[in-house]
Amino acid sequence: xxxxxxxxxxxxxxxxxxxxxxxxxxxxxxxxxxxxxxxxxxxxxxxxxxxxxxxxxxxxxxxxxxxxxxxxxxxxxxxxxxxxxxxxx
Numbered sequence: 001x002x003x004x005x006x007x008x009x010x011x012x013x014x015x016x017x018x019x020x021x022x023x024x025x026x027x028x029x030x031x032x033x034x035x036x037x038x039x040x041x042x043x044x045x046x047x048x049x050x051x052x053x054x055x056x057x058x059x060x061x062x063x064x065x066x067x068x069x070x071x072x073x074x075x076x077x078x079x080x081x082x083x084x085x086x087x088x089x
Contacts, residue, residue, distance in 0.1 A: 017066075017069045017070050017071075020070045020071045021069070021070065021071035022071075023071065024070075024071035024072070024073070025071065028073070028078055029073055029077055029078050029083060029085065030068075030071055030073045030077070030085070031044060031063060031068050031072070031073045031074055031077045032068050032069065032071060032073075033085030034046075034077055034080075034083055034084055034085040035084040035085060036048045036050075036082060036083070036084050037068065039065060040062065041060070042060065042064065042065050043060045043061060043062030043063060043064060043065065044062050044063045044064075044065055044067075044068045045061065045062040046062075046076075048080075048082045050076050050077075050080060050082065051076065052074040052076050052077075053074065053075065053076065
C-alpha cells in the first residue's frame, strides 16, 4: 500500500485542507465524512462498491486523496442511499 504524500499532513497544508472541508461541509455531504470511504494507494474508493465518475485525466479508479481531503465531493456520494456520515441541513 502506498502512503499519500507527507506534504498533505504538514501543519500548514493540513490546516488549509481542514479549512476547505469546513467551508464545503456547509453546502452538503462530503466524501471525506462517509465511513464507507477507504484509502487504496493514493485514491479513495467506496467499500460499498459505488464508483465515482472520473475527474480530469486520472487513470486510477476512485477519487484522489487530496481531492477528498480538500472537501470535494462526488455526485455519487451526494446522492447515495448508503452514505454513512454527517448530514447537513
